Amino acid sequence: xxxxxxxxxxxxxxxxxxxxxxxxxxxxxxxxxxxxxxxxxxxxxxxxxxxxxxxxxxxxxxxxxxxxxxxxxxxxxxxxxxxxxxxxxxxxxxxxxxxxxxxxxxxxxxxxxxxxxxxxxxxxxxxxxxxxxxxxxxxxxxxxxxxxxxxxxxxxxxxxxxxxxxxxxxxxxxxxxxxxxxxxxxxxxxxxxxxxxxxxxxxxxxxxxxxxxxxxxxxxxxxxxxxxxxxxxxxxxxxxxxxxxxxxxxxxxxxxxxxxxxxxxxxxxxxxxxxxxxxxxxxxxxxxxxxxxxxxxxxxxxxxxxxxxxxxxxxxxxxxxxxxxxxxxxxxxxxx
RNA sequence: CGCGGGAUAGAGCAACUGGCAGCUCGCAAGGCUCAUAACCUUGAGGUUCCGGGUUCGAAUCCCGGUCCCGCAA
Numbered sequence: 001x002x003x004x005x006x007x008x009x010x011x012x013x014x015x016x017x018x019x020x021x022x023x024x025x026x027x028x029x030x031x032x033x034x035x036x037x038x039x040x041x042x043x044x045x046x047x048x049x050x051x052x053x054x055x056x057x058x059x060x061x062x063x064x065x066x067x068x069x070x071x072x073x074x075x076x077x078x079x080x081x082x083x084x085x086x087x088x089x090x091x092x093x094x095x096x097x098x099x100x101x102x103x104x105x106x107x108x109x110x111x112x113x114x115x116x117x118x119x120x121x122x123x124x125x126x127x128x129x130x131x132x133x134x135x136x137x138x139x140x141x142x143x144x145x146x147x148x149x150x151x152x153x154x155x156x157x158x159x160x161x162x163x164x165x166x167x168x169x170x171x172x173x174x175x176x177x178x179x180x181x182x183x184x185x186x187x188x189x190x191x192x193x194x195x196x197x198x199x200x201x202x203x204x205x206x207x208x209x210x211x212x213x214x215x216x217x218x219x220x221x222x223x224x225x226x227x228x229x230x231x232x233x234x235x236x237x238x239x240x241x242x243x244x245x246x247x248x249x250x251x252x253x254x255x256x257x258x259x260x261x262x263x264x265x266x267x268x269x270x271x272x273x274x275x276x277x278x279x280x281x282x283x284x285x286x287x288x289x290x291x292x293x294x295x296x297x298x299x300x301x302x303x304x305x306x307x308x309x310x311x312x313x314x315x316x317x318x319x320x321x322x323x324x325x326x327x328x329x330x331x332x333x334x335x336x
Numbered sequence: 337c338g339c340g341g342g343a344u345a346g347a348g349c350a351a352c353u354g355g356c357a358g359c360u361c362g363c364a365a366g367g368c369u370c371a372u373a374a375c376c377u378u379g380a381g382g383u384u385c386c387g388g389g390u391u392c393g394a395a396u397c398c399c400g401g402u403c404c405c406g407c408a409a
Contacts, residue, residue, distance in 0.1 A: 326347090
């Protein structure tokens with residue numbers, strides 16, 4: 001039996017495990033990898049390759065970075081992106097795989113391969129369609145989430161489900177951890193369901209569209225902390241945006257990013273402290289800073305939050321203890 | 337030349353108008369304590385990013401360079 005020919009569309013880290021697994025499986029042959037063009041990033045506007053491009057180069061795969069995907073009316077462009085396969089009898093590409101490609105792919109392209117186009121989505125569809133399902137799962141404090149393999153159609157994250165797997169979400173999980181687990185699980189699930197899908201042993205089943213929910217694009221403003229919120233909400237906000245855009249507030253007029261924190265539970269303070277009285281009843285304005293033992297605590301609307309890792313504008317990322325060591329007159333200051 | 341902050345002990349930061357380079361933490365030794373992220377005593381640890389210049393004298397002022405970071409993209 002000849003190998004199944006695949007074109008892989010992906011851009012971000014999330015897609016890397018799937019590309020690796022696919023490339024490592026001898027049943028599949030990756031014809032080419034389509035990823036977004038290099039973009040200027042960083043202080044010097046250097047061009048940066050997408051993680052998928054980096055991985056594809058390592059694997060020695062052919063890479064395409066079209067600024068946009070061909071529209072059905074422009075046949076020449078289409079050919080340049082999806083050249084006819086070499087060799088006689090191959091008759092076209094079998095399958096497209098899409099994982100966090102970052103661009104809408106027109107239906108005319110989705111339908112090119114014999115078996116259509118599959119997508120890995122990091123949520124339990126129809127829940128959390130759209131661009132930020134992982135963050136929203138953390139923001140909502142979900143105890144479980146998952147990955148879904150769907151066949152793409154013209155609507156966003158709307159196509160029929162090929163396979164789905166549930167993952168539990170432990171409390172206090174950080175975005176990157178959950179992201180990596182979902183990426184691995186998605187890659188594994190894809191490889192598991194792929195051959196049955198190709199041989200049509202399993203048929204995709206339509207989503208229950210009445211239960212669909214949607215997530216929005218995250219902006220930098222979403223990272224701004226409102227200290228009027230409850231400590232639980234702020235804790236989740238920090239963990240959900242840990243990778244980007246990073247939850248932030250201001251201190252003395254400077255932007256302060258908070259990378260890691262946890263609710264501070266006064267019922268479990270360090271035991272008795274002979275010299276310094278632990279502030280068992282932290283009370284004050286929202287955003288006000290305290291020190292409990294050597295832990296940096298901020299008062300929120302309901303409860304208190306221990307800050308663990310932070311970064312002040314223009315400075316390096318450091319632990320809250322290091323920060324408290326050097327920052328003058330920190331106690332009682334209010335963050336906004 | 338996109339805008340801006342920064343580099344000083346292992347870490348985080350001070351040192352105003354040039355004049356013995358300090359603070360908090362950590363580390364080491366000892367003490368105290370049923371006990372601690374506590375307390376007390378003592379100690380080690382510095383080419384003040386690099387290269388020039390000004391000066392009796394530079395962390396500090398001047399010129400050049402390197403590196404780190406925030407914004408913007």
